[in-house]
Amino acid sequence: MGSFDWHYALGLLADADLWRAALLVVELAVAAWVLSTALGLLVALAQQSRLRPLRLLASAYVWFFRSLPLLVLLIFVYNSPQLFPDLRPLLSSPFTAGLVALVLSETAYIAEIHRGGLLAVGKEQGEAAQALGIPYAGVQRHVVVPQAFRVALPALGNEFISILKLTSLVSSISLAELLLVGQRLYTQNFLVLETLLAVAVYYVMLVTAFDRLRALLEHRLDVRRRRTKAGADTAPKSVAVPAAPQGEAVPAAPVRTRPRTPHEGEVVVRARGLRKSFGPVTVLDGVDLDVHRGEVVAVIGPSGSGKTTLVRTLNHLEQPDQGSVEIDGRLMGGKDRELAAQRRHVGMVFQRFNLFPHRTVLQNITLAPLQQRLSGRADAERRARELLGKVGLDSHAHKYPHQLSGGQQQRVAIARALAMNPSVLLFDEPTSALDPELVGEVLSVMSDLAADGTTMVVVTHEMRFAREVADWVVFMNHGRILVQGPPETVFDHSGEPRLERFFAAIGPA
Ligand code: ADP
């Protein structure tokens, strides 16, 4: 058995050249990772683009650079000045050539990681931001990408470690990184195993250090671990919202507390001839609807009759195939920024709340006003707190959505929509996703809004709400408005058999 020079191997751990090489490896890996992470995100977004050429280009990029062995790419890039002499100043340094090759290749891998992250963020998150009147770039930047990044982080961290080790390939174009420095040493003294052991230890140290960093970052970005500071906010949610409310005025049955708004006068929403099909299925089959200032319109009807599609067309989350929507006399339609500007006048509350989980309650409410520079931070926060007061959640400003009950989340969603001072608020079954004991608190907030003169369109199965709070009730069936009128007419005297059957099926109001 031969001898192993432990003394020499250990001594290499304090070798200045190897430490310099380790630093170089870190510099190269960090630069390659940062650049590829940024560029990979752009490629991933391009793969989702509505523009076909952009999509194809991005997919071709990923396909090509994932197929190419890094070593081939590396040598090609380093020698490319033979073909393109202009590149010589840039690529003659092994560090830059190595960086370019690593970034070209890693961008393709990381694009796929980002794509997974982006797909994991539900479509409804983007829609909730769009509904607040935020244009595409803002939606991606503030809502989709931060959440996608959080999902992608473990895989991105893993990729960093791959890059760290792949830098050893750059020794082939004579970058003085760890492997090359090691090779130079053992060609002089032939202590191959000792030197490689030391090189291995350097890599293990680097990987371990960066893996720790990744774990710390992951921990920091995990909002689910966050707890609000000690104080008023810390009460557990089951206590914060008593099922049998004291102080919070939640009527068992909403009662009409205001004179009826007539179905005439100033029109806020004017929809004409709306048609929409999904493939062969006609979902909206010529819908005309007027909503007047201060009016509450309840939309009822069987499942699949097109209610959701109707409200989504009103703010153009769904583009109608035919027909038009005017909000306050302004025709909806156009490109990203135009649509975003129009949507500011239309608030929307979704069935599943769709709060932004990575932002606090306060940040959920101030995002759109701040993003659109409607006010400064102090003003936006003052207004947000005012709205939180209005929905009975003053003390929850710094909580994250997951720390709230469903009813509380939906009330935040209402406050968030109100922060844009919309001309009309759209609700798509706002209480359907709630436990029964939480329905009342949301309906109560909605009744208060109605009493304040808020113009609302409410898709609902809460017949009591439709009867007591709505000024006008619309019954949809197979994509058409079959009956509309004041609640007592629709509920008691329509004489329409399909409506009677619907009421019979869902039980008495
Ligand atoms: P409602 O809200 O009254 O239950 P919807 O407007 O959600 O009705 O849906 C009406 C019909 O349109 C349903 O048959 C539904 O399956 C179909 N539909 C809705 N959205 C889509 C979509 N994005 N793609 C295909 N079909 C859809």
Ligand code: MG
């Ligand atoms: Mg629906």
